[in-house]
Amino acid sequence: MNSRTRAIVLATGLAVLAAVPPVAGLLNQPFYLDLVRRIMIFAIAALSLNLILGYGGMISFGHAAYLGIGAYAVGVLAHYGIDNGFLQWALAIGASALVALVIGAVSIRTSGVYFIMITLAFTQMLYYLGISVEEFGGDDGMRLAAKSQFGLIDLNDGNAFYYLVLAVLVLFLFLGHRLVNSRFGMVIRAARSNEARTRSIGFSPYPYRLAAFVIAGAMCGLAGALLVNHTAYLTPEFMNWTRSGELMFMVILGGTASIAGPVLGAFALLLVEDALSGWTQHWQLILGPLLVLSVLFFRRGLAGLLFGKNE
Amino acid sequence: MNNNLLEVRGLTKSFGALLASDDIDLEVREGETHAIIGPNGAGKTTLISQLAGNLLPDRGRVRFAGEDITALSAPARSHRGFARSFQITSIYRDFTALENVMLAVQAHAGSSFRFWGSARAERALQEPARRVLEEVGLGARTGLPGGNLAHGEQRQLEVAMALATRPRLMLLDEPVAGMGAEETQRMVGLISTLKGGKTIILVEHDMDAVFSLADRVSVLVYGRIVATGTPEEIRTNAEVRRAYLGDEVAA
Amino acid sequence: MDIVLVLEQALNGLQLGVMLFLMAAGLTLVFGIMNLVNLAHGSFYMVGAYLATYFYQLTGSFTFGALLGLAGTLAVGIVVELVALRTLYERDHLDQVLATFGLILFFNELMAILWGRAAIYATLPDYLSGHVELFAGVRYPLYRLVIIAVGLAVAGLLWFVVARTRLGMLIRAGASNRTMVAALGVNIRLLYTLVFGAGAALAGLAGLMSGPIHVVQPGMGELILIEVFVVIVIGGIGSIRGALAGALIVGMVDTLGRAFVRPMLATVLSPSAADTAGPALASMLIYLLMAVVLALRPQGLFPARS
Incomplete structure (x- = not known):
């Protein structure tokens, strides 16, 4: 499939997303607005993960940490009465980047299984931290005192919030596209493809990987800021290790070889979850084996089906 | 003063009980094509890996253009002018x-x-x-x-x-390995066009390629350099013939 | 500080340590030999706990319940290996992580269907409850001592099997050189299934012993699994010795941290600040320890392959 058809597919997808609020309004089904908005937020998180997982080959099993940090940045500021959205989001991005820098600095020194286990463990540490801080609700979490305030844009308006999320998604798709095709992006992809060769031509992969890890964490932090506004509730469950696993599945289901793949993956996974859970309360009994089968037999992802192999 | 681009002194590396590099001294002159030959398992790739910075030696020093680079990583050496090709194609x-x-x-x-x-x-x-x-x-x-x-x-x-x-120095690890006659000829032709302009360390099994390309040859046997000289000297060196080349050259 | 309390907490730490070791041993062997990252290892812990509790209620005998629970977990482990994991050995770690993540969802939900989502409190028979007086004034729960004894006995048995038997020779060879073991004409698939089943049974043993101390509920396996990852990262992947050292270190640090960080902070901070920071710091302690170990020794304390 050539770049032109890909552009058409992408534009169609975005047009469909843009049409959700009026259609949901027309059908009087606000539930769908809510559902798609939630999926788009996770799509943002998944596409940030794909930068390091798909392009950088770093199998981070702890990406939910940054969802949590972004959410706590907003929630904690709101708790103390600071509801300026720009400030909140800047803190969400900055704090996520900082934590990613610390976690990345330790874990990128290792590789393979160590990296998987360490990223998982650090996120679990933050999860327990969230649970043990009673000031912010501990285990139970707490209600978001007020949604982020942006002056003109009112997040209490469901449609406005929806379009803001869509705008962030489109922006990140574009940023991600630029990033992976930049000099920097070529280096992290090269280091993934053949580390020995990359070192021999003169690149030391560590600083590039760390930078990618920080960028991905910061992007996911913003997704966390959106998520807590979406749920209007702050809870350590955002950092639950299963959330990290779900993000990985979104990336893999969608396909790692393109920027838009994880967005497809997020829609696929969350729509299936939604459908199954509407059908039976024991939906995980079906989802689990379904995921196993998808790993065993469906490795190229949805984007692979849709766009062919090349990026 | 000398015109050595690369100087190796006492390079030693062992893997468990196996001594892969045994007190190796080696000098490579600016602009020469220096071949390293030796039987299988002589430690040629281990030597190249230590020169390129992919492997740290247990003991010994490596000097490049007057600078001690023993502790430098592969990327750092690349920026000083090293370039490497791998025995198993790495692209x-x-x-x-x-x-x-x-x-x-x-x-x-x-x-x-x-x-x-x-x-x-x-x-x-x-x-x-x-x-x-x-x-x-x-x-x-x-x-x-x-x-x-x-x-x-x-x-x-x-x-x-x-x-x-x-690069100033190219480390070529068996560049014609696994090639047919025609491909080999093309690669030998390519390397010979580089000769003179670049300093080249060439590890090779193909003796025809070695003797047509090399200015000097070092023979590595069981991790030790047993002889260094011009292709003619190596061809006629009795010790080398006994230790390694044997009938292969005579034939 | 009260010496009796310290001793008691040290024994608790030892008890947690042997539990972690039982989990870590199987996980690290399966990784060392089959190169498989098995997230669902925690599911065997859970299955063991549920089965033993169920069979105890059914038979009225704690011992029978434990034995049946152990056998059941072994069987479940073997079935999982044959049905799902066998095809994953040759896949990359990402696929293994994702597929075994799917298995976790399945098992958690299966337990919820069979025995409900609510936590079950497993009970102890009379002869295992109560305390023993270790020496004058120091009383300690008998059951926890039994756990420590069983754990250390299993560690000894494992050492004997790995170091002294033909099977152990194959296991050690398999960890360092797969193709060589295959070349010896060993039925490698059978070896893999055996090792995997044994690892599952060890996890089941840990789970069924933990039942009467903690609660039995869906998802119980994952919480300990992540701690076991910390153990393995600290000890060095693929090394039984590392698993033992890591497990004891983590067990001690975690237990003593939870017991003493808050009182120690209270001596330098205000009580309310210590109440806030204490639990937070205590819960983070083993992860911080892991970070320090990694910074100093990225391959863990006892790397299996040097």
């Missing part, structure tokens, strides 16, 4: 031939902490890469993924990536 299989070489150019053309502009569209990377691909004879194959090239072409691509870093 980016999913990237096109042009992208492979462009990456090598990029590593030596300013900062790669650039996040915005398209690297593929950078003329400053493309043009040198295309030139090098022409030079090694892959000018018509630039758009093919590395993994789709023929074996011999992949070896040429590796040499191209080495060249693209504009």
Whole structure:
């Protein structure tokens, strides 16, 4: 499939997303607005993960940490009465980047299984931290005192919030596209493809990987800021290790070889979850084996089906 | 004063009980093509890996252009002018031939902490890469993924990536391994065009290639250098004949 | 500080340590030999706990319940290996992580269907409850001592099997050189299934012993699994010795941290600040320890392959 058809597919997808609020309004089904908005937020998180997982080959099993940090940045500021959205989001991005820098600095020194286990463990540490801080609700979490305030844009308006999320998604798709095709992006992809060769031509992969890890964490932090506004509730469950696993599945289901793949993956996974859970309360009994089968037999992802192999 | 580009003193490396490099001394002169030969398991690749910085020696020093580089990493050596080809072809299989070489150019053309502009569209990377691909004879194959090239072409691509870093010293680990006669001839031709301009360390099993390319030859046996000399001297060196070449040369 | 309390907490730490070791041993062997990252290892812990509790209620005998629970977990482990994991050995770690993540969802939900989502409190028979007086004034729960004894006995048995038997020779060879073991004409598939089943049974043993101390509920396996990852990262992947050292270190640090960080902070901070920071710091302690170990020794304390 050539770049032109890909552009058409992408534009169609975005047009469909843009049409959700009026259609949901027309059908009087606000539930769908809510559902798609939630999926788009996770799509943002998944596409940030794909930068390091798909392009950088770093199998981070702890990406939910940054969802949590972004959410706590907003929630904690709101708790103390600071509801300026720009400030909140800047803190969400900055704090996520900082934590990613610390976690990345330790874990990128290792590789393979160590990296998987360490990223998982650090996120679990933050999860327990969230649970043990009673000031912010501990285990139970707490209600978001007020949604982020942006002056003109009112997040209490469901449609406005929806379009803001869509705008962030489109922006990140574009940023991600630029990033992976930049000099920097070529280096992290090269280091993934053949580390020995990359070192021999003169690149030391560590600083590039760390930078990618920080960028991905910061992007996911913003997704966390959106998520807590979406749920209007702050809870350590955002950092639950299963959330990290779900993000990985979104990336893999969608396909790692393109920027838009994880967005497809997020829609696929969350729509299936939604459908199954509407059908039976024991939906995980079906989802689990379904995921196993998808790993065993469906490795190229949805984007692979849709766009062919090349990026 | 001397004109040695590379000086190795007392290089020693063991893996458990196996002494892969045993007190190796080696001098490589600026501009020469220096071949290292030896039977299988003599420790040739181990030596090359220590020279390239992929492997740290247990003991010994490596000096390059007067500077002690023993502790430098492979990327750091690359920036001092080392380039390496691997015994087992090492390229980016999913990237096109042009992208492979462009990456090598990029590593030596300013900062790669650039996040915005398209690297593929950078003329400053493309043009040198295309030139090098022409030079090694892959000018018509630039758009093919590395993994789709023929074996011999992949070896040429590796040499191209080495060249693209504009090295002072090239470490070529069995560049004609696994090649047919025609491919071998093309590779030998390619290396001979580099001779003189670049200093080359060549590890090779193919004796015809070695004797047609090398200015000097060192013979490595069980991790020790047993002789160094011109191809003629090595050919006639009794110890070398006994230890290694045997009837192969006489035949 | 009260010496009796310290001793008691040290024994608790030892008890947690042997539990972690039982989990870590199987996980690290399966990784060392089959190169498989098995997230669902925690599921065997859970299955063991549920089965033993169920069979105890059914038979009225704690011992029978434990033995049946152990056998059941072994069987479940073997079935999982044959049905799902066998095809994953040759896949990359990402695929293994994702597929075994799917298995976790399945098992957690299966337990919820069979025995409900609510936590079950497993009971102890009379002869295992109560305390023993270790020496004058120091009383300690008998059951926890039994756990420590069983754990150390299993560690000894494991050492004997790995170091002294033909099977152990194959296991050690398999960890360092797969193709060589295959070349010896060993039925490698059978060896893999055996090792995997044994690892599952060890996890089941840990789970069924933990039942009467903690609660039995869906998802119980994952919480300990992540701690076991910390153990393995600290000890060095693929090394039984590392698993033992890591497990004891983590068990001690975690237990003593939870017991003493808050009182120690209270001596330098205000009580309310210590109440806030204490639990937070205590819960983070083993992860911080892991970070320090990694910074100093990225391959862990006892790397299996040097």
